Amino acid sequence: xxxxxxxxxxxxxxxxxxxxxxxxxxxxxxxxxxxxxxxxxxxxxxxxxxxxxxxxxxxxxxxxxxxxxxxxxxxxxxxxxxxxxxxxxxxxxxxxxxxxxxxxx
Numbered sequence: 001x002x003x004x005x006x007x008x009x010x011x012x013x014x015x016x017x018x019x020x021x022x023x024x025x026x027x028x029x030x031x032x033x034x035x036x037x038x039x040x041x042x043x044x045x046x047x048x049x050x051x052x053x054x055x056x057x058x059x060x061x062x063x064x065x066x067x068x069x070x071x072x073x074x075x076x077x078x079x080x081x082x083x084x085x086x087x088x089x090x091x092x093x094x095x096x097x098x099x100x101x102x103x104x105x
Contacts, residue, residue: 006034006052007088010075017079029079031055033071033104037095049093049102059103060093069093 013032021028033055039047051058054075060067069091076087095102 005036006050006090007085009034010053010078010088011083011085014076014078014084015082018082021079029077032075032078033058035104045097047095047097049095050090051093052088052090054087056105058093059105060095060100061102062096062100 010032017030031054033051033053036050037047038050051069051071052074053071054077055071057071058069060069071091074089074091076084078084093102
């Protein structure tokens with residue numbers, strides 16, 4: 001479900017930004033990461049963080065260990081092309097309550 005929602009948001013936002021960039025004769029674009037946290041229905045101590053869009057790496061800390069989640073294959077910069085539908089993907093990151101945190105910068 002999150003992947004469908006991410007695709008709709010990314011595609012719609014990209015279309016608006018792309019057409020505005022063309023209209024303004026600009027060369028600007030932007031990066032965008034969409035996040036959706038889904039708590040587990042079977043456990044109150046864990047959940048899944050859905051990540052979509054191309055941005056800087058996401059930092060996940062699990063019990064003191066640092067993990068970098070690359071987003072290069074999860075999307076395409078907004079406003080560079082009129083249709084980015086084929087570039088949109090999603091990563092699912094498992095998080096546990098009290099032992100994990102994530103950061104985007």
